[in-house]
Amino acid sequence: MGLLRASSDKLGQEVNLDATVGGEGASDIEHGEALVRFAEAVTRGNDDMDPAREAVRKTLGEAGFVEACGIVGIFNGLVRTADSSGIPLDEGTLHGSADFRERLGLNAFGGAANTEIERGDPAKAPARVLGVG
Numbered sequence: 001m002g003l004l005r006a007s008s009d010k011l012g013q014e015v016n017l018d019a020t021v022g023g024e025g026a027s028d029i030e031h032g033e034a035l036v037r038f039a040e041a042v043t044r045g046n047d048d049m050d051p052a053r054e055a056v057r058k059t060l061g062e063a064g065f066v067e068a069c070g071i072v073g074i075f076n077g078l079v080r081t082a083d084s085s086g087i088p089l090d091e092g093t094l095h096g097s098a099d100f101r102e103r104l105g106l107n108a109f110g111g112a113a114n115t116e117i118e119r120g121d122p123a124k125a126p127a128r129v130l131g132v133g
Contacts, residue, residue: 031056031060031064034052037055038056038068039068042072042073053065056068082114083111083114088116089114094117101117
């Protein structure tokens with residue numbers, strides 16, 4: 001999420017982080033509803049996988065589907081590797097994400113146990129993490 005916010009700031013684009021979990025606000029992103037539905041089906045391994053896969057294929061075509069698969073796979077791999085190895089959030093990410101982690105329910109994910117969440121104070125975030133400077 002921090003990378004999404006930082007890259008959006010760099011490009012001068014607004015990003016609705018609420019659209020990244022649960023799909024609320026996904027309509028603000030081109031093809032966002034299909035993409036969020038697919039990403040969540042892959043991540044959660046739920047019964048929605050086949051219809052979500054077909055929705056992305058129909059919406060984005062085969063090349064877009066392959067790209068979406070790659071992105072979902074990379075993010076899943078990175079997060080699962082970090083979580084399974086016990087890597088905690090670094091100070092910049094911890095402080096820079098404090099304002100949205102609770103709102104999006106990220107502190108309830110299993111990997112959050114690797115970090116002392118209560119020490120995350122957005123006022124302590126380095127300026128570059130918040131997209132300032």
